Amino acid sequence: MSIFDMEGYNFYVWTSVFISFLALFLAYYDALKKHKDVVKMIKNRNQSE
């Protein structure tokens, strides 16, 4: 069986896979960025005091 030959369902299955992984990546990236930004803000504040 070839996973890239799904009898006309290729678009539906692979789009689902793509958007699901993209959402997981964006969710973690957003959380990581929020954390980095806050830590940076606190460090800048500490240095200026």
Added chain:
Amino acid sequence: MGLKAIYKYGSPPNFYRFVTRLEPWCLYFGLLLILIGSAGGLFLAPKDYQMGDAFRIIYFHVPSAYLSMSAYAAMGFASIIGIVWRSNVAFSVAKSIAPFGALMTTIALLTGMLWGKPMWGTAWVWDARLTSEFILLLLYLGYITLHASIREQKKADRSASLVAILGIINLPIIHYSVVWWNTLHQASTISKLDSPSIVGEMLWPLLVMIIGYMFFFVAVICRASSAEVLKREKRSSWVKAI
């Protein structure tokens, strides 16, 4: 979870230390399970005799739908703790869950549409399951918008929490919508583990994916809520030491 644990992890420094230690374990374990589940669902599971390969969307649709509801339940629970104990940490957790929950609800709806189009001949119908899931998305967006629109932090936390708590009523409606009403959406596949409506070869990747998504969710919430706690506690001495 006992009262002692609520009080212990209700302390921002204790909570921060706990979640920063927990996050990498959940992230790597969750990603590993998601990779195994995806490979199992896409490459190893046999095709469905009626739906063919289109059924493989289940491995991405069901975990995101489960997570959209579990995340809302967690947000509602955190909001109750926040209101009862006036816990800043609980409010931070609830606020961190909202964007992730909204994203998972959107993915559940989109993958459902991608599955519905070839199977039902239409991407959307206003049946009970789809409509109640769409209302869940509106509840998440309502929480996020309300929180962002109120300047005073405490007032924003309390008002948004009320939306979260009231919205909990939608969770059993989503779950039982396929039982209470005639819907185009199929009945639950794995609500009864002793007699699931799916064979073992197709079931194991689905269970692995659901558990993987749950661990990933915990990792994201650990990271996002630790950022929110730091932001709220920026003037505290323990934050300056970081």
